[in-house]
Amino acid sequence: MKFPQAHTLQQIATIISSEYVGDPDFPVLGMNEIHVVTPGDIVFVDHPKYYDKALNSAATVVLINKNVDCPEGKALLISDDPFRDFNKLTDYFRPFQKASAIVSPTAKIGKETVVQPGVFIGNNVVIGDNCLIHANVSVYDNTIIGNNVTIHSGTVLGGDAFYYKNRPEGFDKLISGGRVVIEDNVDLGALCTIDKGVTGDTIIKEGTKIDNQVHIGHDTVIGKKCLIASQVGIAGCVVVEDEVTMWGQVGVTSAITIGAKAVISAQSGVSKSLDANKSYFGTPADDFRKKYKEIAAIRQIPDLIEKLKKNE
Numbered sequence: 001m002k003f004p005q006a007h008t009l010q011q012i013a014t015i016i017s018s019e020y021v022g023d024p025d026f027p028v029l030g031m032n033e034i035h036v037v038t039p040g041d042i043v044f045v046d047h048p049k050y051y052d053k054a055l056n057s058a059a060t061v062v063l064i065n066k067n068v069d070c071p072e073g074k075a076l077l078i079s080d081d082p083f084r085d086f087n088k089l090t091d092y093f094r095p096f097q098k099a100s101a102i103v104s105p106t107a108k109i110g111k112e113t114v115v116q117p118g119v120f121i122g123n124n125v126v127i128g129d130n131c132l133i134h135a136n137v138s139v140y141d142n143t144i145i146g147n148n149v150t151i152h153s154g155t156v157l158g159g160d161a162f163y164y165k166n167r168p169e170g171f172d173k174l175i176s177g178g179r180v181v182i183e184d185n186v187d188l189g190a191l192c193t194i195d196k197g198v199t200g201d202t203i204i205k206e207g208t209k210i211d212n213q214v215h216i217g218h219d220t221v222i223g224k225k226c227l228i229a230s231q232v233g234i235a236g237c238v239v240v241e242d243e244v245t246m247w248g249q250v251g252v253t254s255a256i257t258i259g260a261k262a263v264i265s266a267q268s269g270v271s272k273s274l275d276a277n278k279s280y281f282g283t284p285a286d287d288f289r290k291k292y293k294e295i296a297a298i299r300q301i302p303d304l305i306e307k308l309k310k311n312e
Helices: 009-016 048-055 082-093 288-299 301-311
Strands: 002-008 019-021 027-031 041-045 061-064 075-078 156-159 164-167 170-173 179-182 193-195 201-204 279-281
Touching: 002 009, 009 019, 009 027, 009 061, 009 075, 009 082, 027 082, 041 048, 041 082, 048 061, 061 082, 156 179, 179 193, 193 201, 279 288, 288 301
Parallel strands: 027 041, 041 061, 061 075, 156 193, 179 201
Antiparallel strands: 002 027, 019 075, 164 170
């Protein structure tokens, strides 16, 4: 998330009532999660295990719970609870806006786009030309939809990220201030759920086709011309490269990459990054032929046991 205008380190520290290390006029341009930070961004870290990763990331401001040596060219915001203060910044720069109408007066809808009855369109939504939005679709605030997009009934764009911190008193939610971006010529089936980014964007790129009842987690990027069949579940921060096919009920863990033109067979469980131009099957998903050889070998085990018994 980029701020509407640049702020100074001192201004940000004032918003969250924190101490800081660095020039008071050090420029702060936005805030983001560590996997999408760019220079000028704030990143937060609250565990020593991840200090080095945050301090050496592209972010130039680190919201941290300990005063550590600050790398050259960077600044620190010292907080007793970085998670809480990251939420404060999200609330400050992208606060929740109550809907005033079923189609917000701030939404922009393009030429020849059809919006069927019962559709909710939130604040600052942009929808392109020649789209068809079927009944009872919900398009949350700040969503961007390109041209020639079809969205079927019951789909929700822009739900919150599933991201919580486990505290003694219960789970504390990380507030989502990101967006969903749907590019041109995308089709979304019925009852799909696509969560917005925490501070960045969840993106479905041009020409991708998604079947009914598919879930896509926060900050995930789906490439161009992908085919995703019914009941696929993709966790947050996943990168799916161009022309990937996932058949029904594939499950994908968070923060991995699936290479271009990979094909993943139905009911596979993807627990690590997969190479491009290969076919996969099984849980954990592996090379299609290798997995079927393993299954064939397992089927022979009862016969081998019987032979061993006879030879005793």
